Amino acid sequence: MGKINTNAAQINATLxxxxxxxxxxxxxxxxxxxxxxxxxxxxxAISVGGESSRMVLRRAFAISRTSMSxxxxxxxxxxxxxxxxxxxxxxxxxxxALLDVVVPLGTAFGIPTEPVEALLVxxxxxxxxxxxxxxxxxxxxxxxxMLLGASTGSKIYAPMEGKxxxxxxxxxxxxxxxxxxxxxxxxxxxxxxDLDVAVIYSCGPMPMLAAINAITSKSDVVHQAAVEExxxxxxxxxxxxxxxxxxxxxxxxxxxxxxxxxxMDGALVxxxxxxxxx
Amino acid sequence: xxxxxxxxxxxNSWFPSPVFTASGCASSGRELAQFFALHDIGxxxxxxxxxKARTGRQTPRMAETPSGMLNSxxxxxxxxxxxxxxxxxxxxxxxxxxxxxxxxxxxxxxxxLARKLRGVAGISAVEVNxxxxxxxxxxxxxxxxxxxxxxxxxxxxxxxxGELPIIAKLSPDVTDLISIARGVVDAGADALALINxxxxxxxxxxxxxxxxxxxxxxxxxxxxxPIAVRAVxxxxxxxPAVPILGMGGISSGRDALEFIAAGAxxxxxGTASFGNPTALLTIQRELRELLVAKGFVSLRDAVGCAHRxxxxx
Numbered sequence: 001m002g003k004i005n006t007n008a009a010q011i012n013a014t015l016x017x018x019x020x021x022x023x024x025x026x027x028x029x030x031x032x033x034x035x036x037x038x039x040x041x042x043x044x045a046i047s048v049g050g051e052s053s054r055m056v057l058r059r060a061f062a063i064s065r066t067s068m069s070x071x072x073x074x075x076x077x078x079x080x081x082x083x084x085x086x087x088x089x090x091x092x093x094x095x096x097a098l099l100d101v102v103v104p105l106g107t108a109f110g111i112p113t114e115p116v117e118a119l120l121v122x123x124x125x126x127x128x129x130x131x132x133x134x135x136x137x138x139x140x141x142x143x144x145x146m147l148l149g150a151s152t153g154s155k156i157y158a159p160m161e162g163k164x165x166x167x168x169x170x171x172x173x174x175x176x177x178x179x180x181x182x183x184x185x186x187x188x189x190x191x192x193x194d195l196d197v198a199v200i201y202s203c204g205p206m207p208m209l210a211a212i213n214a215i216t217s218k219s220d221v222v223h224q225a226a227v228e229e230x231x232x233x234x235x236x237x238x239x240x241x242x243x244x245x246x247x248x249x250x251x252x253x254x255x256x257x258x259x260x261x262x263x264m265d266g267a268l269v270x271x272x273x274x275x276x277x278x
Numbered sequence: 279x280x281x282x283x284x285x286x287x288x289x290n291s292w293f294p295s296p297v298f299t300a301s302g303c304a305s306s307g308r309e310l311a312q313f314f315a316l317h318d319i320g321x322x323x324x325x326x327x328x329x330k331a332r333t334g335r336q337t338p339r340m341a342e343t344p345s346g347m348l349n350s351x352x353x354x355x356x357x358x359x360x361x362x363x364x365x366x367x368x369x370x371x372x373x374x375x376x377x378x379x380x381x382x383x384x385x386x387x388x389x390x391l392a393r394k395l396r397g398v399a400g401i402s403a404v405e406v407n408x409x410x411x412x413x414x415x416x417x418x419x420x421x422x423x424x425x426x427x428x429x430x431x432x433x434x435x436x437x438x439x440g441e442l443p444i445i446a447k448l449s450p451d452v453t454d455l456i457s458i459a460r461g462v463v464d465a466g467a468d469a470l471a472l473i474n475x476x477x478x479x480x481x482x483x484x485x486x487x488x489x490x491x492x493x494x495x496x497x498x499x500x501x502x503x504p505i506a507v508r509a510v511x512x513x514x515x516x517x518p519a520v521p522i523l524g525m526g527g528i529s530s531g532r533d534a535l536e537f538i539a540a541g542a543x544x545x546x547x548g549t550a551s552f553g554n555p556t557a558l559l560t561i562q563r564e565l566r567e568l569l570v571a572k573g574f575v576s577l578r579d580a581v582g583c584a585h586r587x588x589x590x591x
Contacts, residue, residue, distance in 0.1 A: 004309050004311075004312055005312045008312055008313075010313060010554075010555055047554065054344045055342065056345060056499045056500065056529075056549060056550075056552070057342050058552070102555060229337055230339070233551070233552035233555075235310075235312075235313075235555055237304050238340065238552050239305070239354050240337070240339040240340035240349060240351065241337075241339075242334070242339070243337075254354055259309070274337070275336055275337050275338075275491060276336050277333075277336045278333040
């Protein structure tokens, strides 16, 4: 076994910008040269609540994008849904606040060596890291189409500048308040056929990822899924965030979504065994 | 800094620092090695290993609670053979001082594990985890039963007694901790690890069912610290000659010093590493500074000082 999280470091990072975008909060954090090591799919673990907090665990967030600028150096962007105590605390931090971050963590989306047709499927704010991925794929000459879904329109995250990185963007909401009424998975079989999709990248709730995999398993389409499981440490020591995954021999083991994920080969994840005893 | 003898001993094993990882909170060291050199802490207590590979419990396996968390892993691990082949050589290469934690479903399994470890070079001690709360049958928590815990330790002692220090890890979830502690010491334990997690539960109010896949889990973190300090204090009072590896919610040097004062010869850091990968180094530095600030010349002088009437400190 090689080294784990070779690029990861724990640093005090400055929050440069904190803006509300629809139901989400966009945070820009200065992480210096570590931004060069962050790839689409990687995540960050942030300490929340301050020193006297009763919240003892870090919160993990997907890195949606990184950039290098002359003014700030390397920065990363996070799109946060202020649902829980920890994410609410983070979203309340003012510009200039120092955050204790461990970054970059986890696996990244694999980038095809040849320009192929890629379909990106995001659920809720799971779409955020897909826009950064879209830029990388575009730079490789891939055609990039995107499907975003959510229960309702206000939960769709689709920034204007992100849309430029994709050839097409289709939106599905369960209540029909934005885009088409329905689920992202409704459109996938036809898109695979019409666009000759070679790879699907997905990020969102586990049931959505499982539904996508049910489609790709009947085809040659590669499915790279960013999985989601409750995590205590983010660095591989707590063993809580496990997902059942088969190896090449078919043997199934519980792999940590923080070390062997979050991006996993959807074909190897045992979706029907998630949340069960093996 | 004035010179301080920071070293400690558990049984016949010597450690340059009393700050260790806690079993189950550092895997086998590789993950934390990205953040600090494993050689720079007192020792690495590895995740409890069983005879065979084990996949553990279903998710969700954790729930954060006020100043703590519940975990319900269920002793997932590679099995002792793979552990000896892969993890021990790695830790030796890192020049870490290794305490191997073992767990069994039967009394015989503990003896088997001890036998497999006997010939392995580079191990400083064996922690016998008889108190993991995350087993399907609560009857399997040997440390809740005085007779069963004695028999486990007796079996391990017959195999490795005198060769490697045996540290019995006990549960606080018992009526009479001192009698359990006395029993395992009589059976051959050279030291005691106090405490394992406290059995707990969280109900998910969306599903109106237990939140954890395994329903119950082990509570850890600062929430259990006073329970742990009390356990260390009571056991040290009853068995002052038996070294104690104290743990339970330590997240600062001050916390660690409470355990030392209560009677611990060394401390393990668990949940704090989840929240802060460099917690061990920080706690180790703070503990050293505190001991010096309080005028101690050696860690050993501070061990159990809360029991002494008029200590200058």
